[in-house]
Amino acid sequence: MNKKYYRNLAAIIITFFIFYLIFKYVDIHQVISIIRNANQPILGIVFLLTVLIPAIQAKRWLIILKVMGYDLCYSEGVRVVMATHPFASITPSKSSDFIKIYYVKDKIPPTKTAGSVLTEKALDISTLLVFCVIGSLFYPKPLTIIIIILLIFFIIYFIISYLELNLPISTEINQKFRNIFSSTKLLMTDKKSFFIALVYTISLWFIAIIQSALLLSSLRMEVPFLFIMANMPIAIFMGQIPITLGGMGTRDVSIIELFSNYGTPSELLAVGLLFTFFRYWVLSIIGIPFMQKSLIRH
Template identity: 25%
Template sequence: MKNSIKLLSLVGIVLFIVILSRINLGALFEILSHTSVIFLILAFLVNCVAIVLKSLKWKIIVNSVKPSFTFRESMIAFFVGFSFSTITPAKLGDFIKVLYITDENCGLGKSLATVVIDRLIDIVLLFSIALIAICSFSLVYHIEILSVSTMVLILAAIGIGLYIVLNKPLLARLLRPFFNIFVPGHLKDKLTLYFNDFYTGLFIYYHDRRRFFSSISIGIISWIPPFIYGYLLALSIGIDTGLMFFVLVIPILSLLDLLPISISGIGTRDVALIFLFGLKAISPEQAVAFSLLYLFMSYWLIALIGAGVYLRYPVKIPEEMS
């Protein structure tokens, strides 16, 4: 299974190599050599605002099951989780944040619930905003990126997925055959405890309406900085399509980053940008230059900071997991 995921994630690398073989590399390097440092710094600062908002959102969620969890701890976990998510398909490494919450007062199940809740909020908002962006593209450029039926199926799949996850008895029935077949007898009691603990954390958060609505509100607000950030990155290499263009582009790029066929969106993002920027008569070389800046500033730079944070605050394996 792991080998299959690794092979699948190489699709993006292959796409990227093919793209590089078909564009003017000299023109690409020329564009990057004239990148405006001032706009890059401004973009980085805007991205920092997004990081603060995302850390605050998760802190609010965690506080429903662990009131002592601080904003500083949330920031540390965010950077470490982001660092690991950068090198894993579909950002699965983000779940390492669980280990920064779990202790004798907050079990693994409740800790996992906070990360799942955080991801669910992000995914629902991402798909909602991305679908709006895709519909807007269809209206403005008369290009059907996704058909109406496909979008309806995606929304239905999200709704069904949420219903299953939030319905404890139903999920338990669906998982029971796999639980009985694949889980060794000596682990059954512990996993059952984690399962029940997970739903305890989930329902505590859901019934705390103040934190429920606060975290969702911050999640919505946290989408504003990425639009400005993308626009500033584009300006750094002389691309000025207007801010509204990036209100449409960024959600689509974020959606592609979730695909398990790429790590950090390498390859898939480049293909999408060549197509989307082409609608504004922007050359493939400029599109790839933007994609490389986006990769470095949005992923590698933050991941590098996260690696440093991890070395300073290494994860501790809770006794219940050892």
């Protein structure tokens, strides 16, 4: 058995353990009742926003690949993006993005695809950090300084990528790092493409913030939008820690803690579960046919 098997097994165990602890203090029947009584039209809007996500993800990824010299058609980009989503719910959070390497291995070198994925992640995290900083100007918190430090870290990442600095390691490993960082450098060099990719990234995560606001509203919780902008990115970051399936558990605990002044643990857990359902499980289910076709091709 390989390391990936044990890593996934550990993620399953940790996920179930976290929810075991949560349900020791939160009544699961009450959570189910809260979800059943959610405002259905609002949930419908959340669903429609979810459907937009892979279309935007594909456009952004294709822009990054194009500046690297690899021109995939839009339909193939959507197929690859959709084919990664089923893995998002059954693997440690966001590690599924690297499945793209396998799907396009015959067209793009693995290190180049890995570089495009890392560029996407850098844009994602930087954008979420900026959202968090903007919200924190109105709703400051002790974590604000940590958030600013992280933002500075990612600014440094973009600078290192742009300058192509040599690391004090072997030439062969340096070349691999250059291949990985090259997508970020090429994207930053092409200002128009960088701007468009940034707009798509902002759109992706602004949709996440809007969905969070709608989910809170669907359960009749009134939370200021800027408070959501300041705190929801933190919950999303906690869900990015690759120790649970699709970020479940860690993200839910964060939502319960961060929004404790606006709802009961049962209500906030319902928000977390609905967020996971719409942001992960819906796309995972829709993506199954795409995954099957992609696996057959390879």
